[in-house]
Amino acid sequence: MSHGNNAAEQVLRSSGVDVRKCMRCGKCTATCPAFDEMEYHPHQFVYMVEKGEIDKLAASPSIYKCLSCFACVERCPRGVEPAKLVEAVRLAVIRKQGMNHLATDAIPALLDEEMPQQALVSALRKYSK
Amino acid sequence: MQRIGVFVCHCGTNIAGTVDVVAVAKALGQEPGVVFSTEYQYMCSESGQQLMRAAIREHKLTGVVVCSCSPRMHEATFRKAAALEGVNPYMVEIANIREHVSWIHKDMAEATEKAVILGRAAIAKVHLNAPLQAGESPVTKRALVIGGGIAGIQTALDIAEAGFEVDIVEKSPTIGGKMAQLDKTFPTLDCAACILTPKMVDAAQNEKINIFAYSELESVKGYIGNFKAQIRRKARFVDETKCTGCGICTEKCPQKKVPNEFNMGLDNRRAIYIPFAQAVPKVATIDANYCTMMKTGKCGICSKVCGTGAIDYTQKDTVIEREYGAIVVATGFNPIDAKVYNEYGYMDSPDVVTSLELERLMNAAGPTNGTLLRPSDKTHPHTIVFVQCVGSRCDETDERGKPYCSKICCMYTAKHAMLIREKYPDTDVYVFYIDVRTPGKNFDEFYRRAVEQYGVHYIKGQVGKVVEQNGKLHVQASDLLANEQLHIDADLVVLATAIEPDKTARSLGTMLTASMDTNDFFTEAHPKLRPVESPTAGIFLSGVCQGPKDIPETVSQASACAAKVIGVLAKDKLTCNPCVAHSDELLCNGCSSCEKVCPYGAISYSDKEFRGPNRTTLIRRVASVNPAVCQGCGACTVACPSGAMDLKGFSNKQIMAEVDAICK
Numbered sequence: 001m002s003h004g005n006n007a008a009e010q011v012l013r014s015s016g017v018d019v020r021k022c023m024r025c026g027k028c029t030a031t032c033p034a035f036d037e038m039e040y041h042p043h044q045f046v047y048m049v050e051k052g053e054i055d056k057l058a059a060s061p062s063i064y065k066c067l068s069c070f071a072c073v074e075r076c077p078r079g080v081e082p083a084k085l086v087e088a089v090r091l092a093v094i095r096k097q098g099m100n101h102l103a104t105d106a107i108p109a110l111l112d113e114e115m116p117q118q119a120l121v122s123a124l125r126k127y128s129k
Numbered sequence: 130m131q132r133i134g135v136f137v138c139h140c141g142t143n144i145a146g147t148v149d150v151v152a153v154a155k156a157l158g159q160e161p162g163v164v165f166s167t168e169y170q171y172m173c174s175e176s177g178q179q180l181m182r183a184a185i186r187e188h189k190l191t192g193v194v195v196c197s198c199s200p201r202m203h204e205a206t207f208r209k210a211a212a213l214e215g216v217n218p219y220m221v222e223i224a225n226i227r228e229h230v231s232w233i234h235k236d237m238a239e240a241t242e243k244a245v246i247l248g249r250a251a252i253a254k255v256h257l258n259a260p261l262q263a264g265e266s267p268v269t270k271r272a273l274v275i276g277g278g279i280a281g282i283q284t285a286l287d288i289a290e291a292g293f294e295v296d297i298v299e300k301s302p303t304i305g306g307k308m309a310q311l312d313k314t315f316p317t318l319d320c321a322a323c324i325l326t327p328k329m330v331d332a333a334q335n336e337k338i339n340i341f342a343y344s345e346l347e348s349v350k351g352y353i354g355n356f357k358a359q360i361r362r363k364a365r366f367v368d369e370t371k372c373t374g375c376g377i378c379t380e381k382c383p384q385k386k387v388p389n390e391f392n393m394g395l396d397n398r399r400a401i402y403i404p405f406a407q408a409v410p411k412v413a414t415i416d417a418n419y420c421t422m423m424k425t426g427k428c429g430i431c432s433k434v435c436g437t438g439a440i441d442y443t444q445k446d447t448v449i450e451r452e453y454g455a456i457v458v459a460t461g462f463n464p465i466d467a468k469v470y471n472e473y474g475y476m477d478s479p480d481v482v483t484s485l486e487l488e489r490l491m492n493a494a495g496p497t498n499g500t501l502l503r504p505s506d507k508t509h510p511h512t513i514v515f516v517q518c519v520g521s522r523c524d525e526t527d528e529r530g531k532p533y534c535s536k537i538c539c540m541y542t543a544k545h546a547m548l549i550r551e552k553y554p555d556t557d558v559y560v561f562y563i564d565v566r567t568p569g570k571n572f573d574e575f576y577r578r579a580v581e582q583y584g585v586h587y588i589k590g591q592v593g594k595v596v597e598q599n600g601k602l603h604v605q606a607s608d609l610l611a612n613e614q615l616h617i618d619a620d621l622v623v624l625a626t627a628i629e630p631d632k633t634a635r636s637l638g639t640m641l642t643a644s645m646d647t648n649d650f651f652t653e654a655h656p657k658l659r660p661v662e663s664p665t666a667g668i669f670l671s672g673v674c675q676g677p678k679d680i681p682e683t684v685s686q687a688s689a690c691a692a693k694v695i696g697v698l699a700k701d702k703l704t705c706n707p708c709v710a711h712s713d714e715l716l717c718n719g720c721s722s723c724e725k726v727c728p729y730g731a732i733s734y735s736d737k738e739f740r741g742p743n744r745t746t747l748i749r750r751v752a753s754v755n756p757a758v759c760q761g762c763g764a765c766t767v768a769c770p771s772g773a774m775d776l777k778g779f780s781n782k783q784i785m786a787e788v789d790a791i792c793k
C-alpha cells in the first residue's frame with residue numbers, strides 16, 4: 001500500500017481501485033492496444049500506485065496515450081480496473097491549474113474532416129479540466 | 130438436590146499461569162449443591178481421573194463439573210471416568226477455562242473472576258441435567274457409491290475388499306469418469322487406460338460390487354445405517370443381459386452424425402454406441418435423441434444385425450429401491466465451458482481447444498489415433514500456445530470464472546508440453562503462466578524437466594487475445610519479466626480451463642442434505658481432521674466432488690473414504706447421540722417451522738388424536754423428531770414459535786439457568 005503517501009491515497013480514493021487485488025497475471029497488459037505507445041503499462045500502473053510512485057506516472061506521457069478503451073478493465077480476472085488508475089492519475093495532473101494537456105484554443109488546428117464529433121468531446125473530457 | 134463435585138485443572142501453567150486455580154476451587158466450593166471442590170495439575174491424566182473417581186465414590190457425587198480445556202478435547206475422557214463409577218456420563222459438564230479464559234486474558238484477577246463465573250454456570254446446568262441414554266439403531270451392511278470415476282471405483286473396490294456389498298450408480302453408460310479420457314498421466318507418464326481399465330474390470334468382476342451404469346439416484350430417505358434409495362435405471366433400449374458388446378450394431382447404424390462426447394465432440398459417433406473399447410459394462414446404448422427408429426419409426430437396422438436380439442426399442446426406465454448403511458458421493462468434475470472466453474477465440478476457431486480436448490487429440494484411441502493434428506485442416510501444428518488459469522483464480526466479481534485454483538492444470542500442461550516436445554521436436558511450445566504451482570511428490574522436478582530438458586518456453590504473463598488470421602492464430606500476450614507485449618503466430622492454442630463440480634452436485638447435495646460450499650464442492654465435516662466425511666452422518670466424500678485433486682490424491686482420498694464407510698458397516702448397531710431434539714406434542718401446533726429449518730430432514734409430522742373438552746377427540750398435526758437422524762444442532766428449538774421443540778441435554782431451561790448464573 002501507499003504507506004501514507006498522499007498523492008497515492010488520492011489516486012486510490014478517486015479511482016476506487018483496490019490495487020491489492022492484483023495477482024500480477026499481466027492479462028491487462030496482454031490486452032492493451034496502446035502497449036507500444038505507453039511507457040508504463042496497465043499492470044505497472046497497478047504496481048506503481050501500490051508502491052506510491054505517483055510522480056513517475058504523472059510525469060509519463062502514458063497517461064495521455066491510454067485510449068481509455070477499458071479493455072484492461074474488461075479482461076482483468078480480479079476486477080482491478082487498471083484504466084481507472086490511469087484516469088485518476090491523469091485527472092490529478094489536469095486538476096492542477098494550468099496543466100491541461102490540450103488547450104481548448106489548440107483544438108481547431110488539429111481538426112480533420114474525418115474526425116467524429118464524439119472524439120472531440122471525449123478528447124476535451126480526457127485532456128482538459 | 131444434586132451432590133456435585135468440582136475439579137479445577139491447572140493444565141500445567143496453561144491455566145494456572147493466568148487463573149488462580151486455588152481461589153476458583155474455593156469459590157466454587159461455596160456454591161449450592163457442591164459437596165466437594167478441588168484443583169489438580171492435570172485432570173486428564175490417569176491420576177487426575179483416579180482422583181475424580183475416588184471423589185465420586187467417597188462423596189457419593191451425582192454430578193461433576195470439570196473446569197478445564199474445551200469439551201472438544203476431554204469431555205469424552207471425563208464422561209467415561211464418571212461412567213466407570215456409575216454416574217451417567219451426561220451428568221458431567223465442562224467449564225472451558227482454558228480457551229475461553231486463560232488463553233485470552235492477561236490479568237489474573239479478571240481471569241480468575243471469569244473462571245469462577247463459567248464454573249457457576251456449569252454448576253447451574255448440572256442441577257438441571259438428567260441422565261440420558263444413548264439409543265441404538267441397526268446397520269444395513271451395504272454401501273452406495275454415486276459416481277463411477279476413479280474415485281468411486283477405488284472406494285467401491287476397497288469396501289468390497291473388506292467384505293461388504295457396494296452398488297455404484299453411474300449416470301453415463303460406462304464407469305471410468307474423466308480418467309478414461311486421458312492420454313498419459315503425470316507425474317510418471319503411464320497411460321491412463323493401462324492403469325484404469327484393470328480397476329474397471331476388477332470392479333465389474335467383483336461379486337460384492339453391483340454396477341448400475343446409465344442410472345441416476347432418484348430419491349434418498351433415512352439416516353446413517355438405514356438409508357433407502359430409489360435408483361432410476363434409464364432405458365438403454367438394449368437388454369444389458371443379452372448384449373455381448375460385439376459392437377456390430379455401432380458399425381451398421383446409419384445415423385453417423387452424433388457428436389461423440391467421449392472425444393469431446395471432436396468426431397462423431399452413431400446413434401447406438403459403446404463409448405470406448407474398454408467400457409464397463411460393455412453394452413451398447415441407443416441415444417433416443419438421434420435414433421431414426423425412435424424418431425420416425427423407420428430403420429431398425431441395429432435390431433436386425435444384433436445376433437442376440439438385445440435391442441428393445443420399447444424399453445422403459447425402471448426404478449429400483451435399495452437399502453444402504455452408508456452413501457459415498459464421488460460425482461467428480463467437468464471443465465468449465467470455454468465458450469464464454471471469446472477473447473481466446475474458442476468459438477471462432479476449431480484450433481483453439483481445451484486441455485481435455487487435447488488429451489483426446491493425443492490419445493491413440495482418439496479421433497486422430499494419437500497423431501497430433503489441428504482440428505481445422507488436419508495438419509501438424511508447429512507452434513503451440515498454452516494458456517494457464519483460464520477461469521481459475523478469478524475475483525468474485527468475475528461472473529465467468531471461479532475463485533479457486535484448479536490445482537491440476539499446471540501439472541497437466543507441463544505433461545502436455547513435454548509429450549508434444551518429445552514426439553514432435555520441431556514444435557515450439559509456449560506456456561503463459563501466472564504462477565507455476567507444482568507442489569507434490571516429484572511434481573516440481575517434472576515441471577523443471579519440461580523447461581530444462583524439453584525446452585518448453587515458460588513465459589510469466591497472460592494471453593490477452595487470440596484472433597484467427599489466414600489460417601494462423603494470432604496470439605497477443607504479455608511477458609511480464611521482459612516487460613514486453615508478444616505477438617505469436619500459433620497453429621494451436623490450448624486453454625487450461627478451470628474445473629467445476631458436476632452440474633448434478635447441487636441437487637444431489639439437497640437430496641442428501643449434505644452441505645456444499647458456494648462453488649458447489651461438497652464440504653467435509655472438518656477441513657483437517659475429518660476430510661472424507663460430510664457433516665451429515667452416513668454421507669462420505671470421495672474425489673474431486675470435494676475439491677480439485679489429481680489422480681494420486683483422488684485415490685488416497687477414495688481409500689480413506691472407504692475406511693470410514695467400513696467403520697460404519699462393520700458395526701451391527703450404531704449408538705445415537707442422545708442430545709437430540711424432541712417436541713412436546715401438547716404445545717406443538719404443527720406449523721412446520723421446525724421442518725423448514727432442519728438441515729438434516731429429521732422432522733416429520735403426523736396426525737394424532739388428543740382428548741378435547743367434553744369427551745370429544747381432536748385430531749392435530751404434530752411434529753416428531755427421528756432421533757437417529759437428528760444431529761442436535763438446535764436450529765428447530767429456536768425456530769419453534771410455540772416453544773414445543775427442546776433439545777435434550779441442552780434444554781431451554783438449562784441454558785437459561787446458565788445465563789442466569791453468569792448474569793448474577
Ligand SMILES: Cc1cc2nc3c(=O)[nH]c(=O)nc-3n(C[C@H](O)[C@H](O)[C@H](O)COP(=O)(O)OP(=O)(O)OC[C@H]3O[C@@H](n4cnc5c(N)ncnc54)[C@H](O)[C@@H]3O)c2cc1C
Pocket residue numbers: 275276277278279280281298299300301304305306307308311313314315316344345346459460461462463464484485488537541544628631633634637671672673674678679680681683
Ligand atoms: C485435461 C486434464 C488432464 C488431467 N491429467 C491428469 C494427469 O495426468 N494425472 C493426474 O493425476 N490427474 C490428471 N487429471 C485429473 C483427473 O482427471 C482427476 O483427478 C480424476 O479424474 C478425478 O476423479 P473423480 O472420480 O473424482 O471424478 P470424475 O473422473 O469426474 O468421475 C466422476 C464420475 O461420476 C459420474 N457422475 C457425476 N455426477 C453423477 C450423478 N449425479 N450420478 C451418477 N454419476 C455421476 C460422472 O459421470 C463420472 O463418471 C487431469 C484432468 C484434466 C481435466
Ligand code: SF4
Pocket residue numbers: 028031032033034035041042065066067068069070071072073082083086
Ligand atoms: S484503457 Fe488504457 S491501459 Fe487499459 S487497455 Fe485500454 S489503452 Fe490500455
Ligand code: SF4
Pocket residue numbers: 021022023024025026027028029042043046075076077078079080081082
Ligand atoms: S489483469 Fe488485473 S490482476 Fe492481472 S495484472 Fe492486470 S490488474 Fe493485475
Ligand code: SF4
Pocket residue numbers: 517518519521522533534535536537538539540564565566625
Ligand atoms: S493449477 Fe496452475 S494453471 Fe491451474 S489454476 Fe492453479 S495456477 Fe492456474
Ligand code: SF4
Pocket residue numbers: 709710726727728729730731732754758759760761762763764765766
Ligand atoms: S436439532 Fe432440530 S434442526 Fe437440528 S437436526 Fe435435530 S431436528 Fe433437525
